[in-house]
Amino acid sequence: MTTSSAPGKVYLFGEHAVVYGEPAVPCAVDRRARVTVEQRDDSRIRVEADDLSLDGFTVTYGENPDDADVNVPGDLVAAATGYVDGAVAQARDAAGVPDAGFSVTIESAIPLGAGLGSSAAVAVAGIDAATRALGVELSCGELADRAYRVEHDVQEGQASRADTFCSTMGGAVRVEGDACERLPEPPDLPFVIGYDGGTGDTGELVAGVRALRERYGFAADTVESIGDLVREGERALREGDVARLGELMDYNHGLLSALGVSARSLDAMVWAARDAGATGVKLTGAGGGGCVVALDETDATETALEYTPGCESAFRAELDAEGVRRE
Numbered sequence: 001m002t003t004s005s006a007p008g009k010v011y012l013f014g015e016h017a018v019v020y021g022e023p024a025v026p027c028a029v030d031r032r033a034r035v036t037v038e039q040r041d042d043s044r045i046r047v048e049a050d051d052l053s054l055d056g057f058t059v060t061y062g063e064n065p066d067d068a069d070v071n072v073p074g075d076l077v078a079a080a081t082g083y084v085d086g087a088v089a090q091a092r093d094a095a096g097v098p099d100a101g102f103s104v105t106i107e108s109a110i111p112l113g114a115g116l117g118s119s120a121a122v123a124v125a126g127i128d129a130a131t132r133a134l135g136v137e138l139s140c141g142e143l144a145d146r147a148y149r150v151e152h153d154v155q156e157g158q159a160s161r162a163d164t165f166c167s168t169m170g171g172a173v174r175v176e177g178d179a180c181e182r183l184p185e186p187p188d189l190p191f192v193i194g195y196d197g198g199t200g201d202t203g204e205l206v207a208g209v210r211a212l213r214e215r216y217g218f219a220a221d222t223v224e225s226i227g228d229l230v231r232e233g234e235r236a237l238r239e240g241d242v243a244r245l246g247e248l249m250d251y252n253h254g255l256l257s258a259l260g261v262s263a264r265s266l267d268a269m270v271w272a273a274r275d276a277g278a279t280g281v282k283l284t285g286a287g288g289g290g291c292v293v294a295l296d297e298t299d300a301t302e303t304a305l306e307y308t309p310g311c312e313s314a315f316r317a318e319l320d321a322e323g324v325r326r327e
């Protein structure tokens, strides 16, 4: 058995705009997806998962997903198989063993599809564990690249390198097009996360922004404004100016709302955090539902979120300096 884990992430700034070549700064957080693989005698893939949003499911499939043997409704099969399938395909390709079969177990503390990078973490940890099971150890650069290709395929060509690079490398990173770098250790960032218990469909949300951007000049300008804001945010990060970081996160949320990717539940959590005196707060990830990320060194935001209708859970998160971990 081979096990790897990889962290989830929050976006300080720049989601969506990063898809169009603007910079983004995601930060890895201390919630991980752990993937264990065991090679099978046949070429089939069996996936077992037990995570916060998909309460224990099992699916076994081979060449034809229609023949899948599952214990949950069909739409969850797609969620289960898309990223794992992609990760296994990348591992088979990297190791030159095209018909390797695996039993895959996923344990994840990252809610699925909630903007915390669960799919990137599963792709990174899955490729790493499966290639190692086939006797090959990938460099972090190749791992991040292969995980990006998985997201790119599953999201029908509409993905940036941000989530997968961040999950592979850990810490705070900067992504602009194909240029990905790890940033120096940032100041202490007192993250508080609010989760509405829901999900957003990343592919659909990205497609919505693309359509809006093609239809209206203001939407294209908004994407560019997010890029300007990220560059300003990077300066604040370098100077350790957490108050300015917070202010810029607030503006970033406003710009994401203008692009139509917020939701009533996310806005309710944003306003609750603002009223509680958070240094800054915004939705994180694709939006549509899922999580907001706030900065607050006091307990006020976490407490306010706990009492906000529509907020299912609120918790603190720490920056995770470690990316993929071989366990």
Ligand code: MEV
Binding pocket: 014, 015, 016, 017, 018, 019, 115, 117, 158, 159, 160, 161, 162, 163, 202, 206, 285, 286
């Ligand atoms: C999703 O976590 C982040 C998006 O920017 C899409 C991407 O970068 O692939 C919305």
